[in-house]
Amino acid sequence: MQALDHGRGAHPNSYMVEEIWQELAKAKYQEWERDSTKRSWELQNLQDSCEIALREKHVHEDAADSTSQQLADLKLVFAKAAEADIPTEVPDYLCCKITLDIFRDPVITPSGLTYERAVILDHLEKVGKFDPITRETLFPSQLVQNLAIKEAVGAFLEKHGWAYKMD
Known part of the structure; x- marks a missing residue:
């Protein structure tokens, strides 16, 4: 980012400034994509583990009604947690x-x-x-x-x- 700001100061219309921005944006996007994929896998694994634990609890306590509601609530929680990685529109x-x-x-x-x-x-x-x-x-x-x-x-x-x- 500092190289970009220095380039802007000297030549705001320079093609080099645009090239720096494009390379920076590409690298930042690739970093986000890598991190997002990792977060997605981690969330999915955690969700799967939680669902298994709830189902096992259901088997031991025989509480089918509360378990299905808890599973639905769990899906909502994990959907909310994943929202930050879902592209939307820039304001x-x-x-x-x-x-x-x-x-x-x-x-x-x-x-x-x-x-x-x-x-x-x-x-x-x-x-x-x-x-x-x-x-x-x-x-x-x-x-x-x-x-x-x-x-x-x-x-x-x-x-x-x-x-x-x-x-």
Whole structure:
């Protein structure tokens, strides 16, 4: 991550910065995938052991009604535990309004909108010096790094490694 931040500082539009991000995202996704598979196997083994123990308890206590309810409750508990590893959608506030991709280097405009730095700089250079949503005049010097969103993205990616996957 430090190499990425250093690269951004020197050349925010550089292809190298994009390559660093892509390699970092690929490695982080592979790490999540490996860890997720391990967690899944561990949860499944624990669930199987718990179900066996409940069934053995049923045999010894002859409590069929409570055992079936406990087995149903157990399935719910393990389903809830597995939720963190199930890919969903990235919240809109963590995504660029132009690309709809998760932020890498978010910047905020004077109007309060946040964009991916490279994307908004490209827009300002190629399309015109205006905000693509508000249409207000906008210059690169007015863009400020959005540290709150950057931290929120970092926290989200830390918890949801599946979001590193790039199509």
